[in-house]
Amino acid sequence: MASSFSTVPKILHGQGAFDQLGGVVSELGDRALIVSGQGSMRRQGFLDRAEALLEKAGVASEVFEGVPPEPELASVDAVRSIAAECRAEVIIGIGGGSALDVAKAAAGLLKQPLPIADYFYGAPFSDQSAAFVAVPSTFGTGSEVTRNAVLSDPEKPLKQSIRSESFLAHAAIVDPELGRGAPAEVKAASTLDALTQAIEAFFSIRATPVTESLSFGAVALLAAHIENFVFHSDDLDAAENCATGSLMAGLAFGNAGLGIVHGVVHPLGIRYHQPHGLLCGVLLPHALRFNRDHVPGQYALLCGIVKQDIAEFCTTLLQNVGLPGDLSGLGAKAEDLPILAKESVNTASTKTNPRPVRETDIIEILERVFGLKQ
Template sequence: MSTQIALPRFARIGAGALDEIGSVVDQLGLHRPILVTDKYLVSTGAADRILDILRAAGKEPLLFDGTVPDPTTDSLEDGLRAVTAHNADSVIGFGGGSPMDTAKALAVLSANGGEMRSYKAPHVYTGKALPIIAVPTTAGSGSEATQFTVISDSASDEKMLCPGLSFLPIAAIVDFELTISMPPRLTADTGVDALTHAIEAYVSRKANPFSDGLALAAIRTIGKNIRTAYADGEDRTAREAMMIASTQAGMAFSNASVALVHGMSRPIGAHFHVAHGLSNAMLLPAITRFSVKGAESRYADCARAYGVASESTSDVTAAQFLVDALTELCHDLKVPTPLAYGIDRGKWDNLIPLMARQALESGSPGNNPVVPTASEIETLYAEVYE
């Protein structure tokens, strides 16, 4: 049986890659891009830097800085009007996962119309879309290399996973220098997010030899560098390694899918406005512990790549070493529990049945080595709270 693999047409990777964005847009034959970013990146001058480069290349860009954390269907409306008014022929997503998710949604909705909920899984969209160029500023989401976007439904608070080739960027610019200013908390959360992508891609029921190599490479690199990047954001070697690993993990899960951690993470983000990487980190040790019995040899491979087991370590022992290592990592990176984060216990408990249903409906838990029931997901939500 063959495996379908989808990747950006090309990428520019390395220090100073951002300076080449004008030539990238030119190479693609595009002229009127809309730069989709957030107000923080405008305040730092980074957005103006891109606009200046594009204008110097003879392009006519427009800035849209109205993206919000965990973008919603309501937050897309101003962006859609901007795309139409500018007669944009392309969309540049510049920032972390939220600006890139927004850019992907705008690229599809502006070209094809409809409502965002009509694009959510299990529907897979491969129709009309504006070309997307992705420029990540965090080493975590891997969105620059994935055929997914995640948008919350403003009416229901459901965090919708929307898949399909039309959401895949045509080009990516991966410049680790953009991550050097990331604070420790963001470095930790996005780093664990990338690690989660890699582990889930490797243990997913949709894993394949192509995604396996990328996933293990990312796990190996993250294991060696995440604590250094967290402790010393100026360490260029660690920053570059984490950025490359994030893109590799994105390519891996885009072609193998994620699993239970992500299925349970999205409702936490939607209902409690917890950043995606952090909600993954809150869940990763417990969900791994729950799942190892379904794929001990695969989790053991992850442990060996991460550096906590050797080839001579039995699979059962190595898999347990991975659970212990992930627990230790989240402790070292000061990942809070939902309780420590400040989430009200009563609200959490009341929403558990809804979150469990939304997790299952996303389809991601079906890729997990142990496919959970709704009751088991509810138990896991109760366990991770404190």
């Protein structure tokens, strides 16, 4: 059966990749806007380094800082208006998944006339985008190589992806150095997101031999290196392997899609305000057991990587990196579950899960996750 695979045209990765920022951006334009989060890239000196690299390459730059961890539509419109003011030809996202997603959506919609809310709710837009360069500092979302941006509308409230082929970055720069200094809990949550994405893409009904090989390789790298990456910031080898594993997971799920965990975590995230990766990590063992008998061959392959049951491995990994084993502390009630199930069951991610998912299946998993049932 014919299948396709598309991704970012230029991916620079590994130690020293960040030093090539100036050269990469100067090929795309003379004026750039850097978009970043709430200070960690500035504190660690990466924004100053980026500005110096751009200046040396003859690119004028401005900086927008302050993208929050759960970015709202307003952040994208703020970046669009600053980018228009400074006539930026290139938007560069430097930071975690939220900074990258805001930069990505702002670049994708820079030349469109309406506020982002119109496009978020389905108004069509052309594929005329500004150039976008993605430089991740957390190794989890894979946003540097995907065509979607996850955003929230606090009015509804609704958290969902806005997606377009034109949102793919023009270049991705994945340097392990940028992620080493993050706090352990940030590293743990983001790499558990990457591991979940690798596994869900591996099981997806849209997986192809190309995406399967990327998923399989990503699981192998992440499973072997997450613990050292989380606790040993001087272990550059672990950082590089997690950065590469996250990149490979992004390449895989960007083409193959995801599964039930990602179908459920967005409605959960907007209600309970927990980090995306933490929610993914807690749900992952439950999803693995739910799918096990529908994909026995793939399940066995994953067990072969970790030399034990993969669901048990993930449960132990959660404990070892200091994430909770369940969400009983959030105080969810049984009456909250039907609406969560309704919001989760028809998402694009749930639809590519290998075992068909009913609302009752989601309720059963959530009862266990929330400690409402053993």
